[in-house]
Amino acid sequence: MTEQTVSKIEIKRINLSEANLVVSLFNQYRIFYGKFSDLGMAKAFIDARLENNESVIFVAMEADKPVGFTQLYPTYSSARLSKNWILNDLFVDSDYRKHGIGEELIKTAMSFAKGQGSTFVQLETATDNLTAQRLYETIGFKKQEPDNEFFLYRINVI
Template identity: 45%
Template sequence: MIRKATLQDLDQLTTLFDQYLIFYKNPSNIEKHKSFLKERMENNEAIVFMAFDDTIKEKAIGFTLIYPTFSSILLSKILILNDLYVDSTIRNNGTGEKLILNTVELAKELGVKLVRLRTAKNNVVAQGLYHKMGFVRDDLYGLLNNSSN
């Protein structure tokens, strides 16, 4: 199941976010990461979708962190899918795809024409998923884009 995260989900979200940052070679820091996420959510600066296990319904297994912003070049609102993470023990079960689909659906609901993301050059697994989901590389800006309309 995928749904928007609330502050009640903050502890589980923080655990996943900490694992995500460790994957990108950042040090673990639960309190700092929790504070960052809480501030983004309380200030409505980010939208977070969380994935939950189909069997153990209350167990969080993944998330996306999405930032609504604007593109001067497009003269419109865009979404930046800044972070996507699925627990390493259950990858390749479609959770990442579902999180991306929820992001694209959100873009449509908000009338946003573009979802943009970045990922590490060496993260070929993620890049494969993004390409499969319709994202294309924009070599001019070094980004992956998905037109939601």
């Protein structure tokens, strides 16, 4: 593929009426992790998360084109008495990688979590996804002990 020249990227939180912006990217994300392609199921899943306020989704837009997204799920800490966030999904279209979009999506998620009074953001990635691991560690995430096929990363946002 040819190197894309990326113009200004806008990152915004989406609501249910904007769910279609991330359905194709979410489907590509699932394919990246070895799952089957199904746009209908991808749409239903995203719609349900947003309709039930079960996740927060940020999309990276270049002009009117969605080029990446991240999806956060809440988790709660009784000991910390706080609502925290799991950065569960992060995906950037292959034509738009290596332009800092993934990093900006993560930083937006961290800023959001901090604004919510959260203690931490955590994520997991496959043990063989070295590119993602380097990005997370560059941002400041600390690798936890591996659990079979995934590494757990966490960063404090307070």
